[in-house]
Amino acid sequence: MSFLALVPLLPLLTAFIVMTGDRAEQDQNARAGLLPVAAAFLGSLIALVAVTSGDPVTIQFYDTASVANLAFPIGFYIDRLSAVMMVLITGVTMLIYRYSMGYMYQDRGYRRYLGMLGITTAVLLCMVSSANLVMLFVFWQILSWLLFLLAHNHGHAATLSGAANTFTMLRLSDAAFLVGIVLAYSLYGTFEFQTLFARAADTPVTLSLWPDLGWEMNGVTAVTLLIFVGAMGKSAQFPIHTWLPRSLYAPTPIHALLHAGIINAGGFLLNRLAPLYGLSPATLHVVFVIGMLTAMLGATMMLTQNDIKKTLGFSTIGQMGYMIMECGLGAFSLAVFHLIAHGLFKGTVFLNCGNVIHKARQEPTFPPIDREMEESEFSNLTWSTGFLTTLLLPLVILLVTHGVLRIPLIDSQGTVIFLFFIWVTSSQAILSLTRIRAVASWKVSAAMLVTLVIVVFTYLFAVESFTHFLYPNPEVVASYFKAAALPGRLFDSLVVGTTVLTILSWVYLYAHAHGRTVTIPGWIEACLVRLYVLCMNRLYLDQLYLKFGRIVTLVAHHLEKRLS
Template sequence: MTMTTMLAVLIPLLPLVAALAVLVGEPETQDQRARLGVWPLVASFALSSLLLVLVASQGAVTIRFYDPASIANLALPLGFHVDRLSAVMMVLISLVGTIIYRYSVTYMYQDPGYRRFLSLIGFTTLILLCMVSSANLVMLFLFWQLLSYVLALLAHNLNHAATLEGAFRTFTLLRLGDVAFFAGIVLAHSLYGTIEFQELLVRAAERPLTLTVLPGLDMSGPTAVTLLLFIGAMSKSAQVPLHLWLPRSLYAPTPVHALLHAGIINAGGFLMNRLAPLYGLSPTTLHVAFVVGTLTAILGASMMLTQNDIKKTLGFSTIGQMGYMIMECGLGAFALAVFHLIAHGLFKATVFLNCGNVIHKARQEPARPPASHPADEPVFSRLSWSTGFVTTLLLPLVILLVAHGALRIPLVHSHGTVIFLFFIWVTSSQAILTLTRLRGIASWKVSAAMLVTLLLVVFTYLFAAERFTAFLYPDRTDVDAYFQAAALPGPLFDILVGLMTLLIVLGWAFLYARSRGQAMPVPRWLEELHVQLYVWFMNRLYLDAVFAKAGRAVMRLASRLDRRSFGRTL
């Protein structure tokens, strides 16, 4: 057994040691054992980092705990497959799990369910590590299911009615996507005769199968399989309209949400990356993912802006960010989606843990949060405005020249790549627009901050595009094929680019008018629409009420069918 194999087996077991260490022993020594339980998680992170180095230098490792020839299909096919993607995810999960566990030792120490809660943190870390290192679809689906059960248990305070209802909603809504996920596994096995990732991807590329879904409607095998699996990814990663479980789960302790928003909710992006070659065979599924991700990003961000609760604001922020992640997968930028989920996971875990501190202080001190003071009148700075305006308008040209010339990214042949680079423009413009609100600071400092922000965003995105993509997907031909498969129709591409350009220019015009004490003329119907949209987004588009009515209708129909069936038996 090689060192890489030993590490792949040992790393998931260390969180189990931490979980069991908290449960055994007398309650009087629980605090001491809880503090000792963090060390297996620290060891898991250290060994995961070492495993990443070994996998990057020596190649992927596959471990099977069964003999397919002897037991055929009668046993659950268990095994690990650790490649660069799995190793990167294991480092992220073990790091976030260690931080959250250590934070919870102090944050939850007075809670009656202290031991159970810390133990579940360890078990969740174990499940996540096993999921990202699974060697086949069935094993991945098994741990995918266990995550749903753990999410319900981590609600923790089941004596609280709203918490209990949120846990039940989370568990039941996730089942909708899991049914489609399981159907996709069955269909994949029936078409290609395997559930092992490596064999499945090879056979799907070699067998261009076609299915007849309805009379006159044909669909390729990869499209049918990936669409079903994508529905599962939608539910776990809270994509509209399957996002309703996430706001309902916000009554759980903040360490739960740090782990949820930093690890569990990224499962959809990981699944699409694990099966990236299969998704690359289906432009239809990639286009669907792009539309769903874009819609989720827009609606999630809009609903976030209208919430007045700190945890709901962060929750809808995560929904929007997961929309970006799925949208990036839909553009064929799979490595960028992984880079995004890593950055978002570390950021959102930190934010939620600090959110717990804020809530704790607000409960202890009535003066927190402090009363807001009226903002000073904005002072117009021609230097700041001009710097931001010029940099955001000249940025597309700079990006195109650098990417097409120095990095040699094939922009002419890939709309997906152009839209990916467009993200740089949108992100940096958003950050620069925010900097214009700085008051009491010299204009030249604000302008310098804008330029530094511009350089930071550009080089970060270009690093993600070039280096991280080369690390996760060393074969450049595969990356080009993904972008080609995700290419959008020409007219749609032009409309998207034009609309985004218009929005950014109008944003600067609005900022200029507001800074000069002027107002842009807005039609009355647009003002009324603004109010209506605010109400709709504040009420989360009333989707909760729609799903509740649909649920009651289904229950009435089921009850009616039961009565008829019972009457016939009598």
């Protein structure tokens, strides 16, 4: 199966084809450049079938003993996780490339754009199929550099500023990633994934942070926390998420690739190092908190934006928060399932986003406002169906879980996590359907029930089949959930709080539709207005970081003068 090593290199052939020849041949070369990407997609499918029916494919062009001599270890490790990511990356890239042939053909940098698309795809494939931490980090770094180049139109001041901000923010997070790798090698003496996992599990190490005060930290916790900062940067986690909204001046197809593939790198990294993270409950708790904050803030800031690209950008930040939060709860397979679904969805949305923007510029009233739909009466049937299905869903899930899957929920917080996400996702989808008023209410109610069935069975598939596919050993899955387990009272509080919030949402919807007002104290209304302004301005983090950068620059100039 050594020919699989050629799959990550095929998109480089695309870059060579489209960037050679004169401008008169660019259309012909662009069409020819699609073939290597399609071949890479076919090769990824073959790799997925191969590793599903057999063992992971390991291809090493180096001797593991030579790593100590600083020889660059080039090799490929393709397991089920790598193969799934390769299929996702090549499939999305193939669609984006084909779309770009019609969307970007009049751009002066058309050939450079397609060439960069091929190079970025090759780097992504090499990153997800890396055989060791060093190779993974090298391609992780190259990807960070490519994000600056993918901004494309550097003659535009805002585009250049956003690209520079992206470059700076990712340098900070990547520096922590590098320190984590160096620390891992100093503690365990290897860059190889499987060897690293085995040594970390067999030889616990304690680091003395401040010997005089007795401050100590587990070695695995220190390594995983530092590497997680790198994942935070790539996946735009709070508070280093600001680079993503500022990079939205790049071509729309590039954002389809960014939001469907590149930004998933954080979730992939945590899954690739899942055995290491499973050894550190403290790190998993930090991952959960960061993911939850990012999900809440991303979704809130999304609702206050007035630009379609920024709305989609903050939507991605919120979804990446969910993905990281799932990793922090030990549901690594659910995070991969989430990033695949989000990647396919958000890639399609961004490709269509360009058409919407173009149409809106031609017609100021686009999209048209349907006054009849806005003024149509609220349906009690729709509200009752949504309310009852949302509240009865936990009971349905319990019956299915106990009767079909026969899982003891009391002894499995991990299973409750999967069921909790089923409920929250279906509640959001069902609640959004109540906005459809111009359609007969019985049709909307039927759509709610169909949505409920689809979401429930999709998540049950993620629980049963996809989890077993990525992590065949059930004891390993149970160990991840055990390591990530939250204190009982905290976990119960999160479930109860979400339940109350869901019920209040339906009550508010019913009262608002019937012209009833909910009395709110004046100080709460004032806080809500300030919160809206705060979220609309993205928590003023951009201005805060700008001032901090100026202070650092002034201090650096002052020190330079003193030392010179």
